[in-house]
Amino acid sequence: MSELYGELGDISEPEFCESWTARTFCMARSAFEMVVRSAEEETGEAAAGDEFCYIDYLRDPDLGPVGVVRIKSAEVSTPDWVDVLGAVAEGVQEFMMSHHRMVWPICGDHGLGLHVGYFHEAAVWKCTGGTAEGHVVRAIDPAVHL
Template identity: 65%
Template sequence: MNHIARLAGMSNFLDWRNRMMHAVWRQEESLSEEVLAWMSKTYDEFGEISEDEFLELWTMRTFSMARSAFEVIQESVLDETGKSVTGEEFCYVNYLRDPEFGPVGVVRFKSVEVSTPDWAEVLGVMAEGVQEFVMDYYAMVWPVCGRHAFGLHVDYLHETAVWKCNGGLAGGHVIRAIDPSIPTPQPRLSHG
């Protein structure tokens, strides 16, 4: 492909990507590299699909990720507490598609929700929802910092969902990645 054709193809992709981001009510700066890469792969595979087709793929990806994230979190709860968050009585994950609330489907777990097919964000939402469930159902705090005995909070570091403790002199520290298969990211040191 010559240089001019390559530029025209890139222009077509950027135009399509901007239209799709507008369709999902997002701006480029609010999307992770993972989602932008997925959009590029989708374009390479399917070409300039319509907004409706793209919204369907976006929603299906979000819902699929929510199921996978829930499995990761439920295993962590079981491993760390011996408590179960699965079964008919624990049916709190809600997959909602309602045009009044937005163009794409929303995954809700307890009082938190997500509508972006970004692994870190979906994992963080599922972790917060399960954490809320464990607190309500079992009347216990999960997870807890072994050093400070504080309940941990979901945070994001370098596009990775992490458990963070707000204790200590530095105003908090990352304990670990929420997904045990992902290495815990380290804060970047400032040179100053």
């Protein structure tokens, strides 16, 4: 991000931060809607509430202006859709655990809670059961077919 800001030197720091954060926030909202829909369909529980907090941006003294969106303890500060989706999925997963005291999602084969991972440039739910490396259960985005 600091490289991009350096290339756009004509834009003011506050304007850059606002633009960066708006873009990240827009992606995070889209990802949030997708992951929440999946969580609610699979668990029958509401997957949103006051526990979700969005922060406009934080300023990192070493990197310059940094736009950050926070979902529970997951920080979203990347322009990459796959990374945003992974961070949001972790935030929704954390919400389900803390608010409903339930593990979501769960591997149908091993009965274990899944973890966010990345496979072939896609955010995925991975299970640590089975082989030493575990296995990919499915893409987080239902439109992505692995």
